[in-house]
Amino acid sequence: MTVLIERAGCVGREDELVELTSRLALTRTSGAAAVLVLGGPGLGKTALLRGLAERVASPPLTARAAAWEQGSPGAVLRQLLGEEPPTDAVAAADALVARVEEAREGDEPGLVLLDDAHAADQVSLQALASALRRHRDVPVLLVLAATRSAPFLGEIAAETVRIEGLDATAVGELAALRGRVLHPAMAEVLTRHTGGSPRDVVALLDELPPSRWARPDTQLPAPAHVRDEVELALAGCGARGRVLAEALAVLGEEATLGQAATLADLEDPLAAVDALASAGLVEAAHDHRPRWRTPLVGVAVLDTMGARRTADLHQRAAEVVDDEVRRVRHRVAATPVPDVALADEVARLAQRRGDDGAWAQAAALYRDASRLTEDPLRRDDRLIHAVDALVAAGDGMGAAAMVPVVEGLRETPLRDAVLAYLAILRGRATEAEVRLGRAWDIVNADREPETAALIATRHVLHSLALCRGDELVTWADRAIALAGSDSAAGVEAAAIRGLGLAMAGRFEEALEAYALAARRVGHSAQTQRVTMGRGWLGVLADELDESRSRLEGVTDPRVLGGSTRIAMWALAWLARVQFLTGEGNAALQTVAAGRALAAESGIALVTPMLEWTATETHLLRGDWDEAARAARAAESCAQGYEIMRVPTLLARARIAEARSDFRAVLRILEPLTHAPADSALTEPAIWPWAETYAAALVAEGRLEEADELLRPHEARAREEEHRSAEARLATARGRWHAARGDLVGVRDTFDRALGLLDGLPLRYDRARITFAYGQALRRAGRRREAEALLSSARDLWDALGAQTHVDAAQRELRAGGVRAPRGERGPVDLTPQEETVAEMVASGLSNREVAAQLFVSPKTVQYHLTRIYAKLGVRSRTELAALAAEPTEEP
Incomplete structure (x- = not known):
């Protein structure tokens, strides 16, 4: 099987290859080093070593340890040296280094490179360790897999690189290399099924006929080598071990040992657990809940049982488990x-679970229910409901x-609504608009009120993504009227309705609406939806502490059978809270969790929100590359929805x-200036672009x-009494006053802005406003007042880890000159402002860029630059940069 992986190439390991090649390059300055590459069987460690070997200029020394040679002293050394090694460990180490030196280009x-290093003989490992210790200055990297x-x-190895299973993209690449064309969703299915193990992926790609990979509903077996290994292991576990393994396979991962023992008719199952663990089939846990070594082991056990035996055990299992759904x-x-x-x-139970918000179970x-239904129309209807529930769960x-499959069914209002629902989560606004319009046109609300209500709730989500608050409220009220406030559709509509009120600027009504919705849902899976909505609203309404608490509680879709879609929104807004309150590390961790859910679920709608926060966090830290990467990630999926486009x-x-x-800022944001006056895009509490x-x-x-x-x-921010929005807008207004030379307006506006933030944990906004205030006063010539504000801004930025802004504040302080006594200046008497301009121009900034950062006009920068040239005796920016680069003579 290793040969198959190597033929397919080192797919999906670019990050690991970059890390290893970087560590290899470091040996030029740091000397000999060793790295341990750890990963489970079949994850492609051999392919990784092969890929590394292909990237280096000097031919590597390679060896592969074998368990049967572990008792043979020097077995690995023989492979590395190509001859019988010295018997002395020190002499063997020297011989090995000499062989490395010969091979270097x-x-x-x-x-x-040593593969399967865990099986290496002790003598060889000792020689490798001695080689590293005795020849520290030799640029050589030892990689142990x-x-x-x-x-x-x-x-031996101080550093470890751990490799995990491949992601769906890499699995798709692997399939292409094997000549298999997968259905778009099958790459994800195959990844989940195999845990991303390249060995198992390649095996299934080769074993199943091409036609199976083009079908989205393919049920995947265990690879043949896994079945063979499991069958052999079961044969050595005895009758008790086998029946316990079969019971565990039938009951699934939620089974307790007690339930499995009952199904297997074992009074004392511990001996059987020990037998399965010894055979390498399960990992025994302290909670006495044995778990398969890999999920494929359980699949293989089922494959070995046969249809009759499996059906009989399932029938008996229904009497053993206590959960209604199971x-x-x-x-x-x-x-x-x-x-x-x-x-x-089954269909009635599915509806009840859906009403409770447990969409994955539904x-x-x-x-x-669809599979068991004979009537074609009812069978199709139940299959469509299954897809709708998958979308609701965020899958x-x-x-x-x-x-x-659904597109091949006859057109019904439900079918169109479900396809529209999926289009919304994928960010395809035009497709969703067409399908929802068609669904509403053909539904008969009198005969099918439940279907009409469901279509209305999809319109609610569509309106939310379009940032149309009034339209959202209208559709939510329509859904509630059709289905009733206590129905699943009614609860879902209510869970979003408050956000529509907020988008329309009706914050008090929104808060009251959520308080009522929370009382109605109590403690159920629907709680996740209402709690997330309240948390989202809290961010918009400046209630950040309450918002954080609510959002943190609903970021795990597994809690109460909740939805991945809701969890992703919770993560997006939680990251926003963390950024605004100055918790950059936490914000990036939350973004990473959201990205992982997006990749797993295929939901694109929330990605731009996550990447917006990532961009701003990286900018604060001066990490321009990561900021640009996050902005590109947002743009790559920003399609027709405003809730995707605006964060991008x-x-x-x-x-x-x-x-x-x-000028680029104006060009980028100009489309938002054309938003209608009643649009949520003009709501300053929601989108801080104005x-x-x-x-x-x-x-x-x-x-x-x-x-x-x-x-x-x-005017809108004042009318809504929205403090943070007023404060942010006041910052721009303060700059406007400063540009007009209105010192009274500057002070009144900025003082009011800072006062509005009192009591709010908005550390990011406070830092920005304080810095802008200091800049404005410095431009007005109020240097000592400016110094106090700029020093405060510098400290605020420093506390946020915003080194780029700390440096900007330092430049402003130097430009102000308050703390630059004449005696501390150089032999050429540049003013503090001239010193700052000279430093910035010498670094490569244009006059316009210097003017923007110092908050002066380009003409002022040119005036200073002319004086600087005269004082320093230079004639150009190039000469100024060269002068700045000259070393300063020591006194």
């Missing part, structure tokens, strides 16, 4: 042909796998602003336009 580092760590390996699903598994009564029972039950990949524009604009490219755009207008000297833009936003 010029000054390229040497590379030694092992399936498990061992004490001596850890002593009990019914065992009965379904034991029923191979249509059964009308059971199908109806999806599985609806699909079971975009699973739902996408069923789309070809804000991320790009923030990068342009940080580069003092205010102050950024206005500040850019001021920086470009377009003061009348800035005033015209700010007035309606300021």
Whole structure:
């Protein structure tokens, strides 16, 4: 099987290859080093070593340990040296280094690769360790690949690289290399099934016929080598071990040992557990809940049982488990042909679980009911409900796998609504609009009120993504009227309705609506939806502490059977809270969790929100590459929905602003200036773009336009008494006053802005406002007042880890000159402002960029630059940069 992996190439290991090649390059300066590569069997460690060997200039020394040679002293050394090694460990180490030196090309580092190092003989390992210790200055990297760590390996290698299963993208690449064309959703299915193990992926790709990979509903078996290994292991476990293994396989991962023992008729199952653990089939846990070594082991056990034996055990398992859903699903598994009564029972249970918000369970039950249904129309209807439940649960990949099947069914309002629902989560606004419009046109609300209500709730989500608050409220009220406030559709509509009220600027009504919704849902899976909505609203309403508490409680979709979609929104807004309150590390961790859910679920709708926060956090830290990468990630999936487009524009604009490219800021954000007056895009509490755009207008000297833009936003923020929005807009207004030379206006506006933030934990906004205030006063010539504010801003930025902004504050302080006594200046008497301008121009900034950062006009920068040239005796920017680069003579 290793040969198959190597033929397929080192797929999906670019990060690991980059890390290893970087560590190899470091040996030029740091000397000999060793790295341990750890990963389970079949994860492609051999392919990784092969890929590394292909990237280096000098041919590496390679060896592969074998368990049967572990007792043969020097077995690995013989492979590395190509001859019988010296018997003395020190002499063997010297011989090995000499062999490395022979293999090196010029000054390229040497590379030694040892695969399956956990099986290496002790003498060889001792020689390797001695080689590293005795020849520390030799540029050589030893890479030890092992399936498990061992004490001596850890002593040799101070650093460890762990490899995990491949992701779905890499699995898709692997399939292409094997000549297999996968259905778009099958790469994710195959990844989940195998845990991303390249060995198991390649085996299944080769074993199953091509036609199986084009079908989205393919049920995957265990690879043949896993079945063979499991069958052999079971044969050595005795009768008790086998029956316990079969019981565990049938009951699934939620089974307790007690339930498995009952199903297997074992009074004392511990001996059977020991037998399975000794055979390497399970990992015994302290909670006495044995778990398969890999999920494929359980699949293989089922494959070995046969249909009759499996059905009989499922029938008995229905009497063993106590959960209603699990009990019914065992009965379904034991029923191979249509059964009308059971199908109806399962469908009723699916509806109840869906009403409770447990959509993942509802999806599985609806699909079971569909399989057991004889009537074609009812069978199709239940299959469509299954897909709808998958989308509601946030399983975009699973739902996408069923789309070809659903699209092949006759058109119904439910079918169109479900396909629209999936289009929304994928960010396809136009497709969703068309499908929802068609569904509403053909539904008969009098005969099918439940279906009409469901369509209305999909319109609610569509309106939310379009940021149309009033439209959202209208559809939510329609859904509640059709289905009732206590129905699943009614609760889901209520869980979003408050956000529509907020988008329309009706914050008090929104808060009251959520308080009522929370009382109605109590403690159920629907709680996740309402709690997330309240947390989202809290961010918009400046209630950040309460918002944080609510959002943190609903970020795990497994709690109460909740939805991945809801968890992703919770993560997006939690990251926003963490950023605004100055917790950059926590924000990036939350973004990472959201990204992982997005990749797993196939939901694109929330990604731009996550990447917006990532962009701003990286900018604070001066990590321009990561900021640009996050902004590109947002842009790559920002399609027709405003809730995707606006965060993307804000991320790009923030990068342009940080580069003092205010023309780019205006170009990026200009589309938002055309939003209708009643649009949520003009709601300053929701989207903080107006102050950024206005500040850019001021920086470009377009003061009348800035005033015209700010007035309606300021009026709306005052009317809603939204403190943070007022404060942010006041920052732009303060800059506007400063540009007009209105010192009274500057002080009144900025003092009011800072006062509005009193009692709010918005450390990021406070730092920005304080810095802008200091800049404005310095421009007005109030240097000592400016110094106090700029020093405070510097300390605030420092506490946030915002080194780029700390440096900007330091430049402002130097430009102010308050703390630059004449005696501390150089032999040429530059003023503090001239010193700052000279430093910035010498670093490569243009006059416009210097002007933007110092908050002065480009003409002022040119005036200073002319004086600097005269004082320093230089004639150009190039000569100024060269002068700045000259070393300073010691006194």
